[in-house]
Amino acid sequence: MAARKPLIAGNWKMFGRMSDLGEIAALDAAIGAVASKVDALICPPAAFISAAASLAKGKGVLIGAQDCSAVSADSARTGELSAGMLADAGAAYVIVGHSERRTQHGEGNETVRQKADAGLAAGLTPIVCVGETRAERDGGRVAEVIGAQVRESVPAGAGIVVAYEPVWCIGGDRTPTAAEIGEVHSLIRSVLSERFGAEANGIRVLYGGAVAPKNAAEIFAVEGVDGALVGRASLKAADFSAIILAHPAAS
Numbered sequence: 422m423a424a425r426k427p428l429i430a431g432n433w434k435m436f437g438r439m440s441d442l443g444e445i446a447a448l449d450a451a452i453g454a455v456a457s458k459v460d461a462l463i464c465p466p467a468a469f470i471s472a473a474a475s476l477a478k479g480k481g482v483l484i485g486a487q488d489c490s491a492v493s494a495d496s497a498r499t500g501e502l503s504a505g506m507l508a509d510a511g512a513a514y515v516i517v518g519h520s521e522r523r524t525q526h527g528e529g530n531e532t533v534r535q536k537a538d539a540g541l542a543a544g545l546t547p548i549v550c551v552g553e554t555r556a557e558r559d560g561g562r563v564a565e566v567i568g569a570q571v572r573e574s575v576p577a578g579a580g581i582v583v584a585y586e587p588v589w590c591i592g593g594d595r596t597p598t599a600a601e602i603g604e605v606h607s608l609i610r611s612v613l614s615e616r617f618g619a620e621a622n623g624i625r626v627l628y629g630g631a632v633a634p635k636n637a638a639e640i641f642a643v644e645g646v647d648g649a650l651v652g653r654a655s656l657k658a659a660d661f662s663a664i665i666l667a668h669p670a671a672s
Protein backbone atom coordinates (compact mmCIF):
# COMPACT_ATOMS: atom_id res chain seq x y z
CA MET A 422 0.00 0.00 0.00
CA ALA A 423 1.32 3.44 -0.93
CA ALA A 424 1.85 5.71 2.07
CA ARG A 425 -0.86 8.31 2.61
CA LYS A 426 0.26 11.82 1.69
CA PRO A 427 0.05 13.97 4.83
CA LEU A 428 -2.54 16.75 4.89
CA ILE A 429 -2.10 19.81 7.09
CA ALA A 430 -5.26 21.87 7.02
CA GLY A 431 -5.84 25.35 8.44
CA ASN A 432 -9.31 26.46 9.51
CA TRP A 433 -9.51 30.23 9.80
CA LYS A 434 -13.03 30.03 11.33
CA MET A 435 -14.68 33.50 11.47
CA PHE A 436 -11.38 35.38 11.53
CA GLY A 437 -9.61 37.53 8.97
CA ARG A 438 -10.28 40.07 6.25
CA MET A 439 -9.35 40.24 2.57
CA SER A 440 -6.17 41.98 3.63
CA ASP A 441 -5.10 38.80 5.46
CA LEU A 442 -5.00 36.77 2.24
CA GLY A 443 -1.39 37.89 1.95
CA GLU A 444 -0.73 35.16 4.53
CA ILE A 445 -1.50 32.61 1.80
CA ALA A 446 1.21 34.02 -0.47
CA ALA A 447 3.63 34.11 2.47
CA LEU A 448 2.72 30.50 3.28
CA ASP A 449 3.38 29.43 -0.29
CA ALA A 450 6.76 31.13 -0.20
CA ALA A 451 7.65 29.24 2.99
CA ILE A 452 6.35 25.77 2.09
CA GLY A 453 6.05 25.70 -1.72
CA ALA A 454 9.14 23.52 -1.99
CA VAL A 455 7.53 20.72 0.06
CA ALA A 456 4.07 20.89 -1.54
CA SER A 457 4.74 17.70 -3.50
CA LYS A 458 5.27 15.85 -0.21
CA VAL A 459 2.65 17.43 2.07
CA ASP A 460 -0.78 18.80 1.15
CA ALA A 461 -1.18 22.26 2.71
CA LEU A 462 -4.74 23.57 2.87
CA ILE A 463 -6.28 26.85 4.03
CA CYS A 464 -10.02 27.08 4.67
CA PRO A 465 -10.77 30.81 4.88
CA PRO A 466 -14.23 32.26 5.55
CA ALA A 467 -16.47 31.54 2.54
CA ALA A 468 -16.56 35.23 1.60
CA PHE A 469 -12.88 35.04 0.68
CA ILE A 470 -12.72 31.62 -1.02
CA SER A 471 -12.86 32.95 -4.55
CA ALA A 472 -10.15 35.57 -3.95
CA ALA A 473 -8.03 33.06 -2.00
CA ALA A 474 -8.34 30.47 -4.78
CA SER A 475 -7.26 32.99 -7.43
CA LEU A 476 -4.29 33.92 -5.31
CA ALA A 477 -3.33 30.28 -4.66
CA LYS A 478 -3.77 29.09 -8.25
CA GLY A 479 -0.69 27.21 -9.42
CA LYS A 480 0.91 27.55 -5.99
CA GLY A 481 1.57 25.07 -3.20
CA VAL A 482 -1.47 25.92 -1.07
CA LEU A 483 -4.90 24.36 -1.54
CA ILE A 484 -8.11 26.22 -0.67
CA GLY A 485 -11.16 24.78 1.07
CA ALA A 486 -14.43 25.70 2.74
CA GLN A 487 -15.41 25.40 6.41
CA ASP A 488 -18.92 24.08 5.86
CA CYS A 489 -21.51 23.54 3.11
CA SER A 490 -25.23 23.04 2.81
CA ALA A 491 -26.59 19.52 3.19
CA VAL A 492 -28.69 20.25 0.11
CA SER A 493 -27.05 20.08 -3.31
CA ALA A 494 -29.84 21.40 -5.55
CA ASP A 495 -30.09 25.10 -6.30
CA SER A 496 -33.08 26.09 -4.18
CA ALA A 497 -34.62 28.81 -2.00
CA ARG A 498 -32.36 28.66 1.09
CA THR A 499 -31.36 32.16 2.15
CA GLY A 500 -27.80 32.34 3.42
CA GLU A 501 -26.86 28.75 2.48
CA LEU A 502 -23.93 27.85 0.24
CA SER A 503 -24.06 24.63 -1.73
CA ALA A 504 -20.98 22.45 -2.15
CA GLY A 505 -21.26 23.05 -5.90
CA MET A 506 -21.00 26.81 -5.38
CA LEU A 507 -17.96 26.39 -3.15
CA ALA A 508 -16.30 24.18 -5.76
CA ASP A 509 -17.16 26.78 -8.41
CA ALA A 510 -15.51 29.45 -6.25
CA GLY A 511 -12.29 27.40 -6.16
CA ALA A 512 -12.57 25.20 -3.06
CA ALA A 513 -11.07 21.72 -3.28
CA TYR A 514 -11.97 20.55 0.25
CA VAL A 515 -14.81 21.15 2.70
CA ILE A 516 -14.73 20.73 6.48
CA VAL A 517 -17.97 19.21 7.80
CA GLY A 518 -19.11 18.39 11.32
CA HIS A 519 -16.66 20.65 13.12
CA SER A 520 -17.60 20.62 16.80
CA GLU A 521 -18.49 24.32 16.57
CA ARG A 522 -21.07 23.47 13.89
CA ARG A 523 -22.26 20.46 15.88
CA THR A 524 -22.80 22.51 19.07
CA GLN A 525 -23.55 26.05 17.82
CA HIS A 526 -25.81 24.89 14.97
CA GLY A 527 -27.14 21.64 16.40
CA GLU A 528 -25.74 19.51 13.58
CA GLY A 529 -25.98 15.79 14.31
CA ASN A 530 -24.30 12.86 12.60
CA GLU A 531 -27.02 12.55 9.97
CA THR A 532 -26.70 16.18 8.87
CA VAL A 533 -22.91 15.92 8.86
CA ARG A 534 -23.10 12.86 6.65
CA GLN A 535 -25.47 14.64 4.24
CA LYS A 536 -23.03 17.54 4.05
CA ALA A 537 -20.13 15.18 3.39
CA ASP A 538 -22.17 13.47 0.66
CA ALA A 539 -22.99 16.86 -0.85
CA GLY A 540 -19.28 17.70 -0.83
CA LEU A 541 -18.38 14.43 -2.56
CA ALA A 542 -21.09 14.94 -5.18
CA ALA A 543 -19.60 18.35 -5.98
CA GLY A 544 -16.09 16.93 -6.33
CA LEU A 545 -14.85 18.32 -3.00
CA THR A 546 -12.88 16.26 -0.49
CA PRO A 547 -14.82 16.32 2.79
CA ILE A 548 -12.90 16.53 6.06
CA VAL A 549 -15.32 14.95 8.54
CA CYS A 550 -14.64 16.01 12.14
CA VAL A 551 -15.28 13.75 15.12
CA GLY A 552 -14.35 14.16 18.75
CA GLU A 553 -15.46 13.65 22.34
CA THR A 554 -16.20 16.27 25.00
CA ARG A 555 -14.34 16.34 28.31
CA ALA A 556 -17.41 14.90 30.08
CA GLU A 557 -17.61 12.04 27.58
CA ARG A 558 -13.92 11.26 28.09
CA ASP A 559 -14.26 11.44 31.88
CA GLY A 560 -17.28 9.16 31.64
CA GLY A 561 -15.27 6.51 29.76
CA ARG A 562 -17.35 6.99 26.60
CA VAL A 563 -14.63 7.83 24.06
CA ALA A 564 -14.94 4.59 22.04
CA GLU A 565 -18.73 4.74 22.05
CA VAL A 566 -18.96 8.40 20.97
CA ILE A 567 -16.20 8.33 18.35
CA GLY A 568 -17.36 4.94 17.05
CA ALA A 569 -20.89 6.28 16.52
CA GLN A 570 -19.62 9.46 14.87
CA VAL A 571 -17.40 7.55 12.46
CA ARG A 572 -20.16 5.04 11.66
CA GLU A 573 -22.89 7.64 11.22
CA SER A 574 -21.24 10.77 9.84
CA VAL A 575 -18.54 9.44 7.51
CA PRO A 576 -19.98 8.53 4.10
CA ALA A 577 -18.80 5.63 2.00
CA GLY A 578 -16.43 6.49 -0.78
CA ALA A 579 -12.80 7.06 -1.44
CA GLY A 580 -11.33 10.50 -1.00
CA ILE A 581 -12.66 11.20 2.48
CA VAL A 582 -10.57 12.67 5.28
CA VAL A 583 -11.44 12.21 8.96
CA ALA A 584 -10.22 14.63 11.64
CA TYR A 585 -10.07 13.57 15.28
CA GLU A 586 -10.64 16.73 17.28
CA PRO A 587 -11.17 16.26 21.02
CA VAL A 588 -13.60 19.07 21.84
CA TRP A 589 -11.86 19.73 25.17
CA CYS A 590 -8.63 20.66 23.37
CA ILE A 591 -9.99 23.00 20.69
CA GLY A 592 -9.13 26.61 21.44
CA GLY A 593 -7.04 25.68 24.50
CA ASP A 594 -3.37 25.00 24.97
CA ARG A 595 -3.35 21.36 25.95
CA THR A 596 -3.52 18.30 23.79
CA PRO A 597 -4.17 14.69 24.79
CA THR A 598 -1.05 12.63 25.45
CA ALA A 599 0.58 10.94 22.46
CA ALA A 600 -0.78 7.63 23.76
CA GLU A 601 -4.33 8.99 23.96
CA ILE A 602 -4.12 10.39 20.42
CA GLY A 603 -2.73 7.08 19.16
CA GLU A 604 -5.51 5.12 20.84
CA VAL A 605 -8.28 7.14 19.21
CA HIS A 606 -6.59 7.10 15.81
CA SER A 607 -6.32 3.34 15.95
CA LEU A 608 -9.98 3.11 16.97
CA ILE A 609 -11.01 5.35 14.04
CA ARG A 610 -8.93 3.30 11.60
CA SER A 611 -10.43 0.05 12.81
CA VAL A 612 -14.00 1.38 12.42
CA LEU A 613 -13.12 2.65 8.93
CA SER A 614 -11.63 -0.75 7.99
CA GLU A 615 -14.65 -2.55 9.38
CA ARG A 616 -16.89 -0.35 7.20
CA PHE A 617 -14.89 0.03 4.01
CA GLY A 618 -12.35 -2.81 3.94
CA ALA A 619 -9.19 -2.13 1.95
CA GLU A 620 -10.54 1.21 0.72
CA ALA A 621 -10.10 2.54 4.27
CA ASN A 622 -6.33 2.40 3.76
CA GLY A 623 -6.53 5.51 1.58
CA ILE A 624 -8.45 7.58 4.14
CA ARG A 625 -6.30 10.14 5.92
CA VAL A 626 -7.00 10.62 9.64
CA LEU A 627 -5.86 13.98 11.02
CA TYR A 628 -5.47 15.22 14.58
CA GLY A 629 -6.82 18.67 15.56
CA GLY A 630 -7.03 20.69 18.78
CA ALA A 631 -4.34 23.07 20.07
CA VAL A 632 -1.80 22.09 17.40
CA ALA A 633 1.05 24.63 17.48
CA PRO A 634 4.63 24.89 16.25
CA LYS A 635 5.84 23.68 19.66
CA ASN A 636 3.90 20.39 19.71
CA ALA A 637 3.52 19.57 15.98
CA ALA A 638 6.52 17.24 15.65
CA GLU A 639 5.43 15.20 18.66
CA ILE A 640 1.89 14.87 17.30
CA PHE A 641 3.06 13.92 13.79
CA ALA A 642 5.21 11.18 15.33
CA VAL A 643 2.14 9.39 16.70
CA GLU A 644 1.36 6.20 14.80
CA GLY A 645 -1.67 6.65 12.53
CA VAL A 646 -1.66 10.46 12.48
CA ASP A 647 -1.74 11.54 8.82
CA GLY A 648 -1.60 15.29 9.42
CA ALA A 649 -3.39 18.02 11.35
CA LEU A 650 -6.39 20.32 11.37
CA VAL A 651 -5.21 23.61 12.81
CA GLY A 652 -7.27 26.57 14.03
CA ARG A 653 -5.53 29.58 15.58
CA ALA A 654 -2.03 28.66 14.47
CA SER A 655 -3.13 28.63 10.80
CA LEU A 656 -3.91 32.36 10.74
CA LYS A 657 -0.29 33.45 10.43
CA ALA A 658 1.98 31.99 7.76
CA ALA A 659 4.93 32.00 10.17
CA ASP A 660 3.17 29.65 12.62
CA PHE A 661 1.43 27.51 10.04
CA SER A 662 4.54 27.00 7.93
CA ALA A 663 6.46 25.98 11.06
CA ILE A 664 3.83 23.30 11.70
CA ILE A 665 3.95 22.06 8.09
CA LEU A 666 7.74 21.97 8.06
CA ALA A 667 7.72 19.99 11.32
CA HIS A 668 6.18 17.04 9.48
CA PRO A 669 8.81 14.34 8.83
CA ALA A 670 7.62 14.09 5.19
CA ALA A 671 8.68 17.72 4.66
CA SER A 672 12.29 17.12 5.50
Ligand code: PGA
Pocket residue numbers: 432586590591592593629630631632650651652653654
Ligand atom coordinates in the same frame (compact mmCIF):
# COMPACT_ATOMS: atom_id res chain seq x y z
P1 PGA B 1 -7.27 25.27 17.55
O1 PGA B 1 -8.60 24.82 16.79
O2 PGA B 1 -6.12 24.79 16.70
O3 PGA B 1 -7.36 26.77 17.61
O4 PGA B 1 -7.30 24.60 18.89
C1 PGA B 1 -8.65 23.57 16.20
C2 PGA B 1 -9.91 23.38 15.44
O5 PGA B 1 -10.98 23.86 15.85
O6 PGA B 1 -9.88 22.73 14.38
